[in-house]
Amino acid sequence: MTKTLDQTDRRILTILQQDARLSADALAERVGASRSSIQRRLKRLNETGVIAKEVAQIDPEQVDDQMTFVVEVELERERVDLLDEFKRSMMALDEVQQCYYVTGQADFVLIVLAKDMKDYDRLTRQVFVENPNIRRFATSVVVDRVKASLRVPITD
Amino acid sequence: MTKTLDQTDRRILTILQQDARLSADALAERVGASRSSIQRRLKRLNETGVIAKEVAQIDPEQVDDQMTFVVEVELERERVDLLDEFKRSMMALDEVQQCYYVTGQADFVLIVLAKDMKDYDRLTRQVFVENPNIRRFATSVVVDRVKASLRVPITD
């Protein structure tokens, strides 16, 4: 909880967000510390959950022709139990890459992946249209995935 | 370009999207192949760019108290050179975690991180308000980051 992340920690995190395959030696050189120091820090950063996980980023176009959609969802009533139920259903759907509960006219903003429009249509019918708790949803089709990361800016 | 990814490749990709730290031995066991086969596949998947990179996912709350914003941006005129200029400026901004060029009333949807409202306000003044090419932008504040990944669903 009490995260005293010093400058070295922050530099490590900045680097690992771009490339998690770097060895402790390479990191040591870049941030100006010894390898053992780096490894102790890495262990701590992993154990405390600052580094949540390391994942491979896949090029969507090379796997299947995947389309991306931005979806705004407005619920009928904002009851806590219904909100939670909606959140849980979004968590469970592989096609929903991201889900944000937001202020403003919409209640949720989603990033959704699907193979094609037909596939997307099938998904929305299943998840939104047949859900009486959803007042409306608006879809934007992503033409260009200009930038897509989960990178957190870290000032050191 | 489009390699035929077989079932084993797809399983590997699915697993690595959740945890890129697994050893070739561990992968071999999970997908039912030998270590050498896995390593040959990994090499190919990396060289062809199917696996674009491996990155560490940081818990934003443990680094700084970061707020997340969803921003819709509408440009004044959709001239190709102006679109490209806007895309480039988004690429360059660390605070812009994601940027999608979309169909619909908005031209772009952004996911933006900032320390607080003041910080966000400063950013928008700089990037949007003082840009004559931007007709309007609408901000939603993220209350709950329900789900945030870049995971591409891979059916095998």
Place this chain on the structure above:
DNA sequence: AGTGAAACGCTAATGGC
């Protein structure tokens, strides 16, 4: 063509000092 098994040297990570 790709697979699985074995073996090579090397680099990197781990835990104790």
Place this chain on the structure above:
DNA sequence: GCCATTAGCGTTTCACT
């Protein structure tokens, strides 16, 4: 920060199919 041990990696070779 250093050292010794262990683990994992990258590669090659070979027989198989």
